[in-house]
Amino acid sequence: xxxxVSIIGGGMTGSTTAHWLAxxxxxxxxxxxxxxxxxxxxxxxxxxxxxIVGKDVKIVGSNNYDATEGSDIIVITAGLPxxxxxxxxxxxxxxxEIVRKATLETIQRSPNAIYIVLTNPLDAMAYLxxxxxxxxxxxxxxxxGILDSARMRAFVSAELNVSVENVHxxxxxxxxxxxxxxxxxxxxxxxxxxxxxxxxxxxxIVNRTRKGGGEIVSLLKTGSAYYAPAASxxxxxxxxxxxxxxxxxxxxxxxGEYGLKDIFFGVPVQIGRNGIEKVVVYDLNADERQALNxxxxxxQQTTDALRNLVSI
Ligand SMILES: NC(=O)c1ccc[n+]([C@@H]2O[C@H](COP(=O)([O-])OP(=O)(O)OC[C@H]3O[C@@H](n4cnc5c(N)ncnc54)[C@H](O)[C@@H]3O)[C@@H](O)[C@H]2O)c1
Numbered sequence: 001x002x003x004x005v006s007i008i009g010g011g012m013t014g015s016t017t018a019h020w021l022a023x024x025x026x027x028x029x030x031x032x033x034x035x036x037x038x039x040x041x042x043x044x045x046x047x048x049x050x051x052i053v054g055k056d057v058k059i060v061g062s063n064n065y066d067a068t069e070g071s072d073i074i075v076i077t078a079g080l081p082x083x084x085x086x087x088x089x090x091x092x093x094x095x096x097e098i099v100r101k102a103t104l105e106t107i108q109r110s111p112n113a114i115y116i117v118l119t120n121p122l123d124a125m126a127y128l129x130x131x132x133x134x135x136x137x138x139x140x141x142x143x144x145g146i147l148d149s150a151r152m153r154a155f156v157s158a159e160l161n162v163s164v165e166n167v168h169x170x171x172x173x174x175x176x177x178x179x180x181x182x183x184x185x186x187x188x189x190x191x192x193x194x195x196x197x198x199x200x201x202x203x204x205i206v207n208r209t210r211k212g213g214g215e216i217v218s219l220l221k222t223g224s225a226y227y228a229p230a231a232s233x234x235x236x237x238x239x240x241x242x243x244x245x246x247x248x249x250x251x252x253x254x255x256g257e258y259g260l261k262d263i264f265f266g267v268p269v270q271i272g273r274n275g276i277e278k279v280v281v282y283d284l285n286a287d288e289r290q291a292l293n294x295x296x297x298x299x300q301q302t303t304d305a306l307r308n309l310v311s312i
Contacts, residue, residue, distance in 0.1 A: 003027035003241050006068035008102040009078030010039035012223055013118060016230035017075060022046055026241050028058040030067045071110040073237055076102050079119040081224040082217045088120040088176055089302050096309050099125045100132060107133040114275045115140045116236055118229060122175040123251050123264040123299045124306045130253055131312035137253040138276040144175035145249025145266045146232035151212035152181050155205045160196060162188055171209060172249055172266045173295030180291045181206045243273035252276055260296050263303055
């Protein structure tokens with residue numbers, strides 16, 4: 001049996017995810033969008049690239065959810081992206097309706113799927129998918145932390161002129177400007193970042209990481225980042241399908257971990273074939289705990305606003 005991954009939203013992030021994923025040759029891919037002809041055209045174009053890269057992957061595009069039937073993984077990345085000057089929370093009303101429909105249409109056709117949500121505001125949209133799908137909490141995860149951590153890793157790597165493979169960074173918290181880049185646990189081949197970088201350089205990297213999404217939005221002007229987000233979700237898909245037990249930061253439903261309950265929030269999780277296997281709890285210092293609590297308050301406000309919009 002081949003694995004099947006359905007991506008809801010064939011825009012920049014969805015189609016780039018299909019591209020990274022096809023190159024890994026780990027699943028057949030379905031791309032769904034409301035724009036007529038677009039997912040079909042992108043899927044066909046990508047299918048025609050497979051003989052060149054030598055990968056046997058079936059890629060289907062459709063406007064009809066029937067094509068998603070029996071998926072192992074559903075990725076939800078349908079919805080509006082940010083424009084310059086917008087926060088992720090500004091997308092709540094429009095995207096809640098899109099994610100509601102995507103969840104309800106897919107869960108009836110793939111009741112055993114694992115969901116990876118990307119649509120913003122991310123933590124609230126993952127919450128919506130969990131509540132509407134009625135899945136166990138370990139089968140719905142939000143993608144944010146791999147991306148935010150990768151941005152920090154890219155900045156550290158460039159600053160120190162060291163391989164990205166040696167740079168390990170951990171960004172926790174909500175996927176918003178209050179996210180928490182952990183400077184004590186992040187390291188370069190085992191040397192803590194604090195010992196590798198002058199305090200003002202480290203602070204500059206932390207601030208740039210927090211605003212990393214906004215930096216790209218203001219450069220692109222017509223949309224938000226998609227290469228790194230798509231690479232991030234592809235890493236999660238691979239970890240699930242290959243049952244890797246990979247520990248990465250991601251948005252998970254918490255039931256008391258880090259002192260938080262009934263909220264999706266960015267924490268280290270171990271992922272494998274059954275979804276989230278466990279939430280890893282770091283030993284944080286008082287400043288980091290305080291920063292995480294501030295971030296959790298922001299996510300809680302958005303989640304409350306969501307609950308006023310949709311009955312869940
Ligand atoms: N969590 C993350 O790290 C992360 C990263 C990148 C993007 N995002 C979010 O993902 C979403 C998509 O971003 P993008 O850059 O791909 O935007 P995009 O505009 O390129 O693509 C969005 C696609 O969704 C489609 N769509 C809209 N309503 C739909 C519906 N009801 N059913 C199916 N498809 C529908 C649109 O037609 C469009 O093709 C945004 O909300 C963005 O903020 C999140």
